Amino acid sequence: MKNIEVQKTILSNGLSVITACRDSDIFSLGMGIKAGSLYEDKDNNGIAHMVEHMLFKGTINRNMDRLNDDIERLAGDIDIYTTYGSTVLTADVMKEKGEECLEIISDMMMNSIFPEREFRLEKKVIIEEIKMDKDDPEEQSYLGLFKAAFPESWHKYYIAGTIKSVKGIKINMLKEFYRNYYVPKNAAICVVSSYSHDEVVNMVEKYFGKWVGKEAPVLAEGKYAINPRRVVRHRKGLSQTHLIYAFDIQSLSRREEVALTLLNEKIGAGANSILFKELRDKRGYAYSVYSSIDFIKNLKMFYIYAGISEENLKDTMNVIEKVIDNCKKNELGINEESIKTIKDMFFTHMAIALESSSHMVEYLLDGEINYENPLNFQEVLEMMNSINVEDIKGVIEKVFKEPLIHILLPA
Template structure:
């Protein structure tokens, strides 16, 4: 358990302070914008702005920014997701004021020089090309492109070469000015400091940030398009198979049952698919499932890579496993369910023990307007999950997948 205190600054900035016994501090600064809010002509612009935030302010050039952060001795990073762009730092607690000052300068005073934009455009184009060389990344890009019609989930967060190439300084700066405002910002700080002390530091460095009105695009929620799709790529040794399922409007208990199902189906080395595809038949090395419960995403995926001659056999095995679960032919007895409950509770315990993990968790909850103590209710609710709940959720979710197959191009 941890103590928390929430503050809202006069300019609308949301701050959550986590009081935790630790010699470290972890700070997450999130701007509530990502790929889901981009127009067609803006695909990848949130990610571009994330890069540019490190490329110079009114008082620091890009070398100064990286040098000043490195001097603090901690770990720093940034990432762009579907609904947020996040800047993180974890380091010694005595560096708290320094990193808050640096982040406040970066977020409020970036200058977006034409010279740096030109250089960073080449870096991002290289990143896009590199993703094409990663077979797993490439497969997911193709699978999501096939799975959706108009949803932004169709596109990768880093954008496409043709669109990124066309970005102008005015377009990038306009996007930054629209979304990088205090009333569109969440900050989470996990530390041993009293929350009011953190609040005063944040107010000192972020309090004069000017609030602005903001109008966001409506986010389109779309079901995946059922069917089997093929892509081809030269010089690959194995074919990949991806299933994508979407689900909306599940309640919290149903999502808990889905987390248990996901774990048992493919999230562990003792999972159903791992045992069937790898242990019993030796068809695949990589096989796993993944689940994204984010507010505007709600997807479950199955991934594996096999030799081309085993594609049909692998798909039949996956389909057979899903059918057996739905027909209750694969038994989820009490001991199996108890193990899966314990796994989820253990994962929660790990999160609560780690300063960085707890900051990430609280940020995720706050961005989605969820209770940051939801894990307490989840742990209680887990005690009431039974096998029939898992079978019910399997029949609700594991239907009409988008299947994507990547094969060698001759």
């Protein structure tokens, strides 16, 4: 795969600016702030997500109506979301509107004022959002898993908060969180466009150069032991049983994480995976069955999920445990040829994704925010190229020990 020409400049105020130049009419931008739910506690759970909502409610220079009218006139796609570790704003506009887009985003990030009336109204909106997510049994199943896995950690809390915690957030708490975390040294901007690196840096300097702030609080490093056991919960109104196996992968090296990424594709990430074939194609037990990985800082787990009828629970667990056992015995047909096929698939998917400027922004920004290296994904692909059968065997031995099993049953 062709290497991407990426440049990075850190402004005098500490703001990181990353660019990739390509011939395009589109100006794709991503801005990340290291402020998500992992930076919260039980008293302000949901505050990072609430700040995200309030960024659109007005600034020193624009009231809410004018701000949203100006965003609409950009005639592009603007999105913002909160994760466990960060808050991210993305924008795709025509190149000629790129500088205007930067100016508006700088106003939101630097000058938001959080009007009291809008704050009270937005609380109600977020509470409705939480209620809506409570209607998603798969979402609630994972939340139950986190509560069981991390009883002494804030990992167990939902990104949007709880109804109780959101009601308890005061406007002064919101402003304090914004002042503490929305500072240049805690942020990064990534732009993919036909502008040169110097042109983008000059634009960012023009609109963000006066941004100041003290050092943001650093997310404490910590590894939380997951207690392997079976947790069974019941909930009214369910038509399915939701089964999750969770394996602790906090001890894996970066190379082992890459090896697990390949193994994941074989076990349950694709339509041709072992679990998909065994539980869906052969037995018809599940419509939704998959394996997945969280590589989030301080929250690293490998999951196997299946949504099934209650009467098929025991058989489904037997199948999953048989697949894991076969994995340990090297009886899944994992050899150099099958590994090469999975690698080729990853390289193809990555090449397709990188044809999109917005996807490229996501990869570069994720690398910068989470690894302080915008080309992290490229290093991962290079590492992936050297993974062999012995690497896969090694990661199987480390990952597939006793799992935490969470079962959510109809009441």
